[in-house]
Structure formats: structure tokens, C-alpha cells
Amino acid sequence: MDKKYINIAVLVSGGGTNLQALINAQNKGVIKSGKIRLVISNNKNAYALQRAQKAGISSCVITKKDCGSAQKMEENIIKTLEENQIDLIVLAGFMSILSESFTKKYDRRIINVHPSLIPSFCGEGYYGLRVHEAALKKGVKLTGATTHFVNEIPDGGEIIMQKAVNIKADDTPQTLQKRVMRLAEWQILPKSVEKISQEMLNKLEEN
Ligand code: GAR
Secondary structure, eight states, rough: OOOOOOOEEEEEEEHHHHHHHHHHHHHHSSSSSSEEEEEEOOOOTOOOHHHHHHTOOOEEEHHHHHHHSHHHHHHHHHHEEEEHTEEEEESSSSOOOOOOOOHTTTOEEEEEEEESSSSSSSSSOOOHHHHHHHHHHHTOOOEEEEEEEEOOTHHHHHHOEEEEEEEOOOHHHHHHHHIIIIIHHHHHHHHHHHHHHHHHHHHHHHH
């Protein structure tokens, strides 16, 4: 099969700085085996939607509230993914845990970025600033970010890449979050997306 690009959908809920890192990487040619075709937000006020618009990427909003339940929301997300022939899903600050039936359907085709060195400070309840609050409370001297495949265990899928970041004595959850994003998340997420897209393309060529 002569497919040139892996079709990527990015799922977001908030600011979308990781989405921006992916857009920048695509523009610079760091991501060359995949194309971001669609952004899906489960929050209509997510600033990530404006980033998508500025970059000329189609976006849509699918919320649990509008759909009536988490299951219906997932059904609508799947329908949208299928309509757009999406091959690879990237969770970039998507604050909703996907069900087992969803993750099984897209086995090894969903990538998440998590703001700690898994298996530390991860799993249910560890998201956003809470992760950094927990790291500071524990007094660890090193934290970072992890990209991984998504399976039925929250933050439990196979690790793709990790990058460590030093914690400073005067860090607050906010300063730490910013540094982890800049030095780790925005670096390893685009690289991971390119790596997996390339592997998927290679596999298609073999078949
Ligand atoms: C990022 O730090 C991301 O790693 C984290 O939320 C933030 C989203 O920021 N995700 C999780 O905690 C998932 N468990 P962004 O919207 O600016 O990319």
C-alpha cells in the first residue's frame, strides 16, 4: 500500500502547549511521517482549539455533558476518528480516562504524554499540576516526562520515551510544571509521534 502519511488526531482539554509543540514540529519537518488532521477537545473553552484554528487544522468539540455520558462521548469520538480515517491518536493534555473498549480498539495506536517519570506519580488522580505537587511533597530531586502507549491501565501502557528534569530547591508546582513542559514534554512528544508514525508506515509497506 502506498500511504505517505499516518493520519493523526490530537485529543486535548486545555491550554494545548503540547499540541503547539506538535504543530511546530510538523512545520519544522521533525514530524514527517504523520500529519495532524484533526484536533478533538472535550472542553469547548480549551485554548488548544484556537491553536488548531491558527494552524489551519480542523477541530471539533465533543463533551461528556453534550453527549450525556462518558460512553456516548467515546462513541462520538470514535465516529469522528473513523470519518476522518485517523490512524494514530495523541493525547496531549486530554483529561478524561478512556475505557478499555476504546483502548483495545486502538491498541498501540494511542500515545499519551505524562508529566512525570512513570512509574512515579502516575495513575488515576495524577494529572496536571497535581503531579508536580506530589513530586514536590515527596521531595524527589529528579522528575520529568514520559510518553507511552495507552492501554486499559491509566498511565500503564508501554513506555516510548522519557526525559528527566532536575527539581530546584525553590520550585513551586507551577515553576516545575513549566520547566518539565519546556525541557521534557515538548521535546519527547513530537519525537515519539514521529517514531511511532514511521514504524506504522514501515509496517504498512511490509504488508
Ligand atoms: C501537560 O503537562 C500534560 O503532560 C498533562 O497536562 C498538561 C497539559 O498541558 N497531562 C496529564 O497530566 C495527563 N495525565 P497542555 O494542554 O498545555 O499540553
